Amino acid sequence: MKRIILLAAISLIVSRAFSQTAPPADLVTIQQSLNKLNVLGSVLYVAAHPDDENTRLLAYLAQEKHYRTGYLSLTRGDGGQNLIGNEQGELLGLIRTQELLAARRVDGAEQFFSRANDFGFSKGPDETLKIWDHEKVLGDAVWVIRKFRPDVIICRFPTTGEGGHGHHTSSAIIAQEAFAAAADPKRFPEQLKYVQTWQAKRLLWNTFSFGSTNTTAANQFKIDIGVYNSTIGKGYGEVAADSRSNHKTQGFGTAKQRGRALEYFKTILGDAPKDSLMYGVNTTWTRVTGGEPIAEQINYIKKNFDRENPQNSVPALIDVLARVGAIKDTYWRTQKSRELKDLIAACGGLWFESYAMEPTYAVGDSIGIISQLYTPYLLPIPQFEVRSTPKYSNIYEDRLGHAFKPGELLRDTLNKGAGKIEAKLTQPYWLVSPHSLGTYTLANDTLAGNPENPDYPRIWFSYNMGGKKVTYERKIMYKYVDPAKGEIYAPVVVAPPVTANILSKDYIFSTQQPQTVQVKLQSFTNATGSIGLQAPSGWKVSPEKITFANKAKGTEWVETFTVVPTSTKPHTDILKAVVTTGGKEWSMGIQRITYEHIPAITLFPPAEAKLINIDLKTAGKKVGYIAGAGDMVPEALTQVGYEVHQLTESDIMNTDLSSYDAIVVGVRAYNVNRRLVVEQPKLMEYVNNGGNMVVQYNVYQPLVLNKIGPYPFKIVNERVTDENAKVTFLEPQSPVLNYPNKITDADFDGWIQERGLYFVNNIDNQYHKILSMADPGEKQNPGSLIVCDYGKGRFAYTSLDFFRELPAGVAGAYRLFVNLLSRPK
Missing domain, CATH: 2.60.40.10 (Immunoglobulins)
Structure with missing residues (x-):
């Protein structure tokens, strides 16, 4: 087996198109790319989390206006909940990173992140910015702005709090500060070894109407982004739905919208727009010296483009590439050269890739690589080169005479190089080192912004086209065939x-x-x-x-x-x-x-x-568990000796539930399990006959049924985010605080992220309110744990976040949860 050595470090997660490693090359993509060539403008959208972005606006800016469009999400959504699995924290952040990248592949924008960690809900920016490390996260935003060089910056939220979440408000504060700091050479001067200062034209707030909060106004600048694009055959409400529906961990599958859709904007800094977002910004080739002839040539190519023979445009595009390579503006030279190279490959039907022979390698191993090249057309390529680094390469001179032979697939194994090179593990760069609650630790600040590891394994393909060397890079994937799904690409792993x-x-x-x-x-x-x-x-x-x-x-x-x-x-x-x-x-x-x-x-x-x-006593043995949106509570209960049975609908409806000492309902089950409407009467019958039922938190909407317990209560968007908040025992003699474990203040030490979320109010008098707690400066909230007797049994509803505390090994949470499972006989 022939092998090469990769000098580049191997990365963890490699974004991919699921069907291929090369960019799309269809006529729609070619037409959109031709239109984009003549547009020199950029917009950066800034918010706090995955899902905060306005996907319809991003799609409109990227695919209708053809601006270079980016989304800076300050966090990776690590602190949220997961509706499709039980991953939490860093693992959830990894999934949501990929969901954002999948969304961007649909709407056409680029994705960036700061080092900020989503540590959970925050009620204000003071807490958020302190935990995040304000200066470091601001530096990351400045770094992204200086690299991306947006003409216009748009933030999703205001600094005045209408966004309702401390992270949201903080993202607006960071955007506003970064707008000025990016232009100031005294701010973050260490960055200027790699980038230049940059002053955006304006900072806008994309105002909104969410529920009862409406921040739009008739006198605000507005644009209709619901327009239809005949080239792609969709309106941007349709594109946005496809993009947003990738946020599956958040249950954000969205219906496609068609027709007029106004977006409103308020100017925060810079001069206000008049007739367009880019008012006062030159987005044509005349913004760079020597650009006018380039625009003329691009217009000629567009006018004479032959849809039946796109390869006929390749020589002219190569000439434009040479002209673009001569301009002095390094930013637009880089951006437009990349666009032109992809367009040349698409028009020429030029396809090439490199894939690994095995899916996983150990650190220090050699990696076998197979490269394939193909074009259906006769192209002016007398020479090409495939290399892993400048040192190791295969050069094919006059391999096929003076051009590729149309329709012939070239396949070869790279075989240069000797010895073994130590490669990095496929570990996400922000998880390599231990980190604080609010910020990830980066090996160096220049890593900020990257959605994935920038040092992924890659191969370079260089072609001599019309006397000009045109170089591409391709990520190395592992490729295999699944009998049911066909050809599959997967990231290469170094372990x-x-x-x-x-x-x-x-x-x-x-x-x-x-x-x-x-x-x-x-x-x-x-x-x-x-x-x-x-x-x-x-x-x-x-x-x-x-x-x-x-x-x-x-x-x-x-x-x-x-x-x-x-x-x-x-x-x-x-x-x-x-x-x-x-x-x-x-x-x-x-x-x-x-x-x-x-x-x-x-x-x-x-x-x-x-x-x-820990000092832990248990009572009972057998627990039935009804799965919700995904949590690891069953595994935690198994660890302390319980027999946990995952209950199916057949189990609930057709078996004797009295054999269970307790039945526990998983988090958000009444939001995601529609069959609970059918199963609920049987569960209430179980309680009435002497059973013990414990329901964990749900969000207030949508609920599959409103009456979760035997008596009424209402779920509301209230929580206690301070994990150290004092807990008061309202009924110290309650069995849930005494049997089989005596609960004390010490049992609430060491909790993580928060006390609880989506508390309840309008609580029927049949319930006993067990605990009270509050965040600093707020009134006491008794809605975290309620218990009632019903018939011969007991029902408990808790908004305490046991789904976080038990997997984290919080001793007091185990003791209290065991008490909820244990009803004195």
């Missing part, structure tokens, strides 16, 4: 030599009885070495290590250890798995995230678990 996954995230000890800890190992090369578990004092692990030998690539196996606490004092510690192989230590697991609508995601989290020694 540690051996990964170690501790099979549970938490190990709960309520006695000094030992527990078995299993570690799943996977080899990505031929490996010999050892695996051991490391724990701090207070724990005993045996054996100290287990050796392994001659594990072939692809081998998976499980090793077993025993862990026992040596102290009776409640405490929480980290258990770490360490693999020694090839003279190096590795402490990484492997995690794969796969959904149909995004590329596969692979990352290598720390090979760690929590050891939690």
